[in-house]
Amino acid sequence: MSNQVTLSTSRLLLKSITPAFIHEAFNTKSKEEIINYFGFNEAGYEHHKLMHEKGMETHSVSLYFFLLVDKETNKPIGECGFHTWTAKHNRAEIFYNIHNNANKQKGYMTEALTAILEYGFTALKLHRVEALIAAENEASLRLLLRQGFIKEGIMREDYVVDGKNEDSECYSLLKWEWERIKKEI
Template sequence: MTFNIINTPRLALRELNPAVFQYVHTQYADDALMAFLGVDSEEKLAAEKNKFVNGMWTYNKTFRYFQILQHDQIIGWCGFHTWWTDHARAELGYGLFREEFRQQGLMTEALRYIIPYGFEVMGLHRIEALTATHNVASQRLLAKFGFVTEGLLREHYLTDGKFEDSVLYALIRK
């Protein structure tokens, strides 16, 4: 599958490819990447690197990284993964690498383009999103786009040796 660059007023959303993934890994310390990716060991981080660099399409991951055009640097990611083409659904994921980029409406801006891309280009009928129960900012962001809370997934993620709940949200194509 080929992706084009999507330009927004302040961002460029572009395909994640091995070169971009390698750039991210050279710009950020492994401990920051481990926290961001939700992995708790060097071995798991190495496995994530392997997924993207050596076989990103075989792991059912379709991500789109974005960068701020003014700085020409990658500041985070957003896109779809766990894409079930037979069922026309995928999970939306997103994140910013540094605190300084938050609270500026950048993710709202990115999702204004990514969500329609999922419905119109990928042919999705359903977009799902999972968030931690304590991640109020993410919950507000999803609500802004009309996502509906569908349920609580108990002890869904292992974080720092402790299982945490997730909230499942979904948006159905109208």
């Protein structure tokens, strides 16, 4: 598919996914081809189909994320990138997901997030990256702290999970903080 950026880390290929890419996939590929390409289960397929049909961007907010592909198996293992990307204000919210528990706790997301933050701060010209996590999500907290994110506060009843409103802890990383951390490594 056209205009795809591919980043490479030691164990992963990171293939960019944009709204245009998603539309192209759903307009030209079969359901099976889409599921195989993205590594979706049925729920993931339906979620992205709704994005294609109902929209995923406005005149000022979009998304830009990467499919994480294991170099050894050439299989997608997750995704990581930016949603609620507001180019005018140079900010976005980061999200990440590993599809299968067998691939968790192996450092894949640390590897991916390092490359994706670099891409966001350089190529996308972001100044601020936000992350919203559940307080009990210790793995996400460790991941964000390793990257230099700083806790800003709590967004009360911000997400609906299983029909219940839950709080989100808000973390952020500014470009100058990221640059300082890079120099220290």
